[in-house]
Amino acid sequence: MLDGLVGDLERSAWYRGQIAHTANRPGSTAQHATATISAPFRDELDRRGIELYRHQADVIEAFRNGKDAIITTPTASGKTLAFNLPVLAALHDDPKACALYLYPLKALANDQLQKLVALEAACDLQLAPATYDGDTPTSSRARIKRTSRIVLTNPHALHQYLPWHHQWARILSHLRAVVIDEAHHYRGVYGSNVAFLLRRLFRIVDHYGGKPQVILSSASIANPETFARALIGRDATSINEDGSGRGEKRVWFWDPLVDPTRSVTSQVASLLSFLTGRGIQTICFTRTRASAELIAQSASQDGAPEIASYRAGYLPEERRSLEHGLRDGTIRGVVSTTALEAGIDIGGLDAAILVGFPGSLLSAWQQAGRAGRGTAPSLLVFVPFENPLDRYFFSHPDDFLGRTRERLVVPLGHPRQQAGHLACAAAELPLPEAELTPEETELAAGLCAQGLLASTPRGYVYRGLRRAHEIVSLDDLSGETIRMVCGDRLLETMDPVRARRDAFPGAVYLHRGETYIVDRLDLDEGLVVVRKDKPDYYTTSLRASEVEILAREEIQSHAHHALEIGRVRVTESFLGYKTIHADRTVAVHPLDLPLHIFETDALWIAFPEGLTDLTPEHLLGSLHGAEHALIAMAPILVLCDATDLGGVSAPLHPQIGAPTIVLFDDASEGSGLSFALFEAFDRLAERAHTLVRDCPCTLGCPSCLLSPRCGSQNEPLYKPGAIRILELLARNPETPEAVR
Ligand SMILES: [Zn+2]
Numbered sequence: 001m002l003d004g005l006v007g008d009l010e011r012s013a014w015y016r017g018q019i020a021h022t023a024n025r026p027g028s029t030a031q032h033a034t035a036t037i038s039a040p041f042r043d044e045l046d047r048r049g050i051e052l053y054r055h056q057a058d059v060i061e062a063f064r065n066g067k068d069a070i071i072t073t074p075t076a077s078g079k080t081l082a083f084n085l086p087v088l089a090a091l092h093d094d095p096k097a098c099a100l101y102l103y104p105l106k107a108l109a110n111d112q113l114q115k116l117v118a119l120e121a122a123c124d125l126q127l128a129p130a131t132y133d134g135d136t137p138t139s140s141r142a143r144i145k146r147t148s149r150i151v152l153t154n155p156h157a158l159h160q161y162l163p164w165h166h167q168w169a170r171i172l173s174h175l176r177a178v179v180i181d182e183a184h185h186y187r188g189v190y191g192s193n194v195a196f197l198l199r200r201l202f203r204i205v206d207h208y209g210g211k212p213q214v215i216l217s218s219a220s221i222a223n224p225e226t227f228a229r230a231l232i233g234r235d236a237t238s239i240n241e242d243g244s245g246r247g248e249k250r251v252w253f254w255d256p257l258v259d260p261t262r263s264v265t266s267q268v269a270s271l272l273s274f275l276t277g278r279g280i281q282t283i284c285f286t287r288t289r290a291s292a293e294l295i296a297q298s299a300s301q302d303g304a305p306e307i308a309s310y311r312a313g314y315l316p317e318e319r320r321s322l323e324h325g326l327r328d329g330t331i332r333g334v335v336s337t338t339a340l341e342a343g344i345d346i347g348g349l350d351a352a353i354l355v356g357f358p359g360s361l362l363s364a365w366q367q368a369g370r371a372g373r374g375t376a377p378s379l380l381v382f383v384p385f386e387n388p389l390d391r392y393f394f395s396h397p398d399d400f401l402g403r404t405r406e407r408l409v410v411p412l413g414h415p416r417q418q419a420g421h422l423a424c425a426a427a428e429l430p431l432p433e434a435e436l437t438p439e440e441t442e443l444a445a446g447l448c449a450q451g452l453l454a455s456t457p458r459g460y461v462y463r464g465l466r467r468a469h470e471i472v473s474l475d476d477l478s479g480e481t482i483r484m485v486c487g488d489r490l491l492e493t494m495d496p497v498r499a500r501r502d503a504f505p506g507a508v509y510l511h512r513g514e515t516y517i518v519d520r521l522d523l524d525e526g527l528v529v530v531r532k533d534k535p536d537y538y539t540t541s542l543r544a545s546e547v548e549i550l551a552r553e554e555i556q557s558h559a560h561h562a563l564e565i566g567r568v569r570v571t572e573s574f575l576g577y578k579t580i581h582a583d584r585t586v587a588v589h590p591l592d593l594p595l596h597i598f599e600t601d602a603l604w605i606a607f608p609e610g611l612t613d614l615t616p617e618h619l620l621g622s623l624h625g626a627e628h629a630l631i632a633m634a635p636i637l638v639l640c641d642a643t644d645l646g647g648v649s650a651p652l653h654p655q656i657g658a659p660t661i662v663l664f665d666d667a668s669e670g671s672g673l674s675f676a677l678f679e680a681f682d683r684l685a686e687r688a689h690t691l692v693r694d695c696p697c698t699l700g701c702p703s704c705l706l707s708p709r710c711g712s713q714n715e716p717l718y719k720p721g722a723i724r725i726l727e728l729l730a731r732n733p734e735t736p737e738a739v740r
């Protein structure tokens, strides 16, 4: 079906040669293996004609051998079956054994419940799997605690239920398995909150005598072992070789800039109707619901058959009918926000179009994985936007297709966060001093001084007036939470920093693919009031930061520069905000918000001998340009958003006394990013250098140096100097010149 497609496209009247290059990711043949599984499961697999893939057999064997495991094979490789089989087998062998499944989102837990119910029925088991969260009707709660042997929940709910552990004694004392699915959601500050929560869970389980093994499942990442170790505090066997056999993937790199007369939206609509018109069932991913609807609408006007649009927040019946239509082929194309990226079962399609790079290779390949049926070839079209990350992957297909994945960072060193979880743990069960690390003992002493803990013969117990579990929020560290509401609906919670930055009055705010406008931000009351709207512009706050270095942790000296990491104090002022339409600033508005001062981790690059080959008038523009490029490329190495990092450049930093670029974790207390980038700094500098050097512009453009978020409106920037600095940073003195 895909053969001759490019030729057909070239004969289309609207095509202007946008396919800049193509690439092939070769397919692979399936690799099967056998594993020891008990009779009812063996029979069920035979009935369904399923032969186990090697990675599935590996998970089963690892579990049988008493090991924890992390599986990171791609979308649609049968990960769910890989962990369900050994867990259900364990529950079959021991009639009292129970399992806990943790999902980041309620919708995913509900999907998983359907699969478990089906498998339970097919294998004739009595497990009564059930979801248990804020939506569970009161009338079912007691029954679930009494009879269910598999409970599915989410971290927020678990955090609330742990103090009531005695009600869960049956399950906890017979807990045989903990499944943590879609584990890549647990990263950054949220990830470390979940990590502390899991340690609390394991402590309670241990108290009841349960001996669970853990299986984590995640999208492909660069560091499965260290990630698992950080998240669950135990070593897990990594299973990452996909044995499922895949079809070849043909990739088109589509350059929308080739036709300046038509918007990206309208080009994608034409492409979508071209593909679906040839019987190629296609899914198209966009960032916002507004653009998803626009593309679907405009493709239908082009005469494309049966195009649907899909977003988060659909009613279950709407969703099911769409999923059904996609599976039986009555719907030929769908334009979706990232809501369809994970979990939901729509079967394989023939082609996927990625409108804009979704921020990480992890997401990009989850989206791409939606296309592909068995070993048949499938098509992927990447349509970049005009920003550094998109254009980098557009012009570096090997990086896009390669096996590189981002690292997931779980920062566990925040004293305030740790203290919060320590208080919760003491509220759950007394904390004997002997169980604590020296660091925790110090934190416990601090909590005692605040009157939150008391030392008793049984250990530390919680003595606070408010419930410990209300003081600790899993979403942030500061303990202050701002609630974002639309009418009487709570959309999300955020810390005051994010609120100032992204939810200032007048801001256009994106929440799960929907756009809102902020009417009011009340920091004292902890409230953001928004209303739904469809503006044709977006906004960005203009901020300026000053960075004071508090402590140095490590210094790497190089020939002409020093790379350092440590603790800093950031003072951030809000200058105003910009409204941007079609990538052009339409207006700048003033903002009246208090200064924000926070401590965080940072890395900085100092040039102690100065940068003598740059003239003084170009120095700041060169440093500033290099700073932008480094920040823009950070998401290639560590799973993050460029907005998670802040930057400051100074021709003469007052504390260092030399030209300096500072990159800092844009979150109070730090998010672990600076440390991760410090370790991979060579690669970061190399990518940033390649990006800027290879960009055809002369002065810097949105694809290389310009940042829509720059607090100083991208002034000054000097591209030749930025290239010079990045070249210097990318050159690792340990590596001989010839190798590069
Ligand atoms: Zn450029």
Ligand SMILES: [Zn+2]
Pocket: 624, 628, 707, 710, 711, 712, 714
């Ligand atoms: Zn800037």
